[in-house]
Amino acid sequence: MEITAELVRGAVEIERTETGVRPHRLPEWARRQADAQLELVEAQPAGVRIGFRSAATRVTLAARAERFGYVGVPLRAPGVFDVLVDGELVASASLSSAVQILRDLTTGEITRSEAEPEELTFELGVSGGVERMVEIWLPYSESVELISIDADEPLAPAHRPAPTWVHYGSSISQGSNAASAATIWTAVAARLGGVELTNLGFGGSALLDPFVARTIRDLPADLISVKVGINIVNADLMRRRAFAPALHGFLDVIRDGHPDTPLLLVTPLWSPIFEHTPGPGAFDPDALSRGETRFVAAGDPAEVRSGKLDLATIRADIDRVVHDRSASDPNLFQLDGMALYGASDAQSHPLPDDLHPDAATHRLLGERFAEEVFGVEGAIPTTR
Template identity: 50%
Template structure:
C-alpha cells in the first residue's frame, strides 16, 4: 500500500466513538464529552467541566486493513506554574485488543494555572497530527484511545485503506464512576488507567466516568449513570468529598442513598458495586480540605497536605475511615432488599502494605505502577471466580459499540 499518497478521509462521527456519552460540534471538529449536555448545563464548577471533557476511556473504534493512519486533533494542555512539566498526553493504538503503537500531539491550546495566585490563562494553539505506521496488512479491529488527561477535539482521520464500522464482539458494558484515581491521575497512558486495564483483563467494554476532583454525589452524575445502558456498574465514592470538605456525616448517608436510588431507577437489577476509597494515609483520620503544598513548588515538586483537624471528626467531619464504615453500613442495609448490590473495601485494591511499597507520590494520586496493581486486583476480585460481576449476563448489546445515549 502507498502510505504517503493514497489517503482515504473518513468523516469523524459519534458512531466511531466508544466511551463517550455525548459529542459537541466545534469550529474545529468533534469534541467528545463524558457527561451529557443536560448534566453539563447544570454544572457551574470549572474543575468538573475540565474533567468531563478530558476523554479518559474514550476511543475511536473501527475495522480496517490499513497499515498506516493519521489523526488530526486539537488538544488542550495544562501547565502549573512552578510545578514539574507535565508530559504530553499519549494516544494508544490497539490492534485486535493489543497495544500496537503510541504517539503524542505536541501542539495545541495551553492553559497555564498559577495555584499561588488562583488564576488560569488560556493560550490558543494549533492542531497537530499523530501518525501510526507499520500495522499488519489484514482486516483488524483498531482502536485509538485518546489522552485521558487532555481535552481533545477530533478534526480528521486518514487511512490508507477503507474504514468499516467496529464489530460487536459480544462483550458486556462496564459503566464506572469515580475520582481522579479512576480518571487516570498519573497513569502512563490511556490504556494503563486502572479501569481501562481492569476492563481489558475482564473482557468488557468500558465507559469511564472517573471525573478528577468531581466524584461528589452530584445528582446530575447519578442521572447520567441511570440513563446510560450498561451490564455492570461500579461507583467509587469518598476521597473527593474529604478533599473538598464538602459535607458532614449527617448529609453523607442520605446523599449516598439518593445517588444509589437514582442509579437504580434506570438499572433496577444490574449488578452494582460500591467501592470505598483506597488507602490515603493523610486522610485516614484527618478530615479535609486538602491543599497543594505551595512551599514545595519552588523545589519543583507538587504535594498535597490535609488542612483539617482529627478532632473535628467528632463533630461530623468526614475522614476516609468514617466514609468506609458508613458505606459498608449503607450497602449492608440496602442489600437485604437488593441482592445485586455489592461492596468492595478500597483497601483491598491498595492498602497498608502497598502504601509502604508504592507510596502515593503527591500524597493523593497513584503512579503508573500502582494503577497497574489496582487494575489487576480489581479484575481478579470483581470479574473472575465468585466476584460480583463474574456471572452477570449481557443485557445491552449496543452500548459498547457506539456512543451511549
C-alpha cells in the same frame, strides 16, 4: 475522513465543533449544572477511544488538545494517545503543541494560548490484507478535538459484542499519574474483564452530584460501579450527617433506570494523608518550592468527632449504607478499596504525590479489580 459518532466509543455525548468533534463524558444538560472543575475534567476523554475494523498498516489522526494547569505548579506531561490492535498496545504518541490554559491560584486570572491542529501517524506493526480491530485511546489529562482520521486501507466502525461497564470515580479512576490512555487502571480492568468501558472518573469531582446519577440512570449498562469517598474528604464538601443520605439518594436515582443491574460500591483506596485527617486537601508548599507536586491534608483530626469526614469514617458509612439496602437489593455488591490498594502496598508501590498511584500501581489496581470483580470467584463474574 470525518470522525463520526459511530467511530467513538466510551463517550456519553459528541459535540460538533467548527472543525471536528469533541467527545464529552457528560451530556450537555448535565454540563450546564456542573461547576468549572467538573466542566474541565468531563471534557478530558478518559476511557474514550476511536474504534474500527481495518486491514490498514498505518493510521493518521488529526487533533487539537487543550491542556490545563496552574501558575507556579509543575505542568503535567502531554497526554498520551495509545493504539491497540486486537487488544495489544502497538503504538503511543503525544501532540507536540496544545492550547494552554493556566489559572493563577492567587488572583483567579486565567490565560489561554492558541494552537493549530496537528497530525499523529501511527504504524500499526502488522502486515496488510488482514482485517483487525483497532482502537485509538484518547488522553485522560487533556481535552481533545478530533479533526479527521485517515488510513492506507478503508476503515469501518466496529463495536465489540461485550457487556458495558459504567464506572464512576475520582481522579484515580480518570487516570491521574497513569503512563498513558490505555494503562489507566479502569482501562486495564476492562480489557482483562472483557467489558466495554464508560469511564465517569472525574478528577476532584466524585461528589455525588445528582446530575451524574441521572446520567448513569440513562446510560446503557450491564454493570455499574460507584467508587466514592476521597473527593468528599479532600474537598471538605460535607459532614457525616449528609454523606450517607447523599449516597442513598445517588443510588436511588441510578436504581430508577437500572433496578436489577449489578451495582458495585467501592470504598476508598488507602490514602495515608486522609485516613484519619479530614480535608481540605492542598498542595504541599514545601514540595512546590522544590518544583514537585505533592498533597497534604489541611484539616484537624480532632474535628472528626464533630462530624468532619476522614476516609476511615467514609468506609464505615458505606458499610452501613450497603447493609441497610442489601435486604431489598440483591444485586448490590461491595468491594473494599483496601483490597485494591492498602497500607501494606505503600512500601512496594508508594504514592509519588501522597495521593495518586503511579503507572505501575495503575496496572496493579486494574489487575486486582478484574480478579475481584470479573474473575471466576469475583463479585460479579456473570459480566465476563
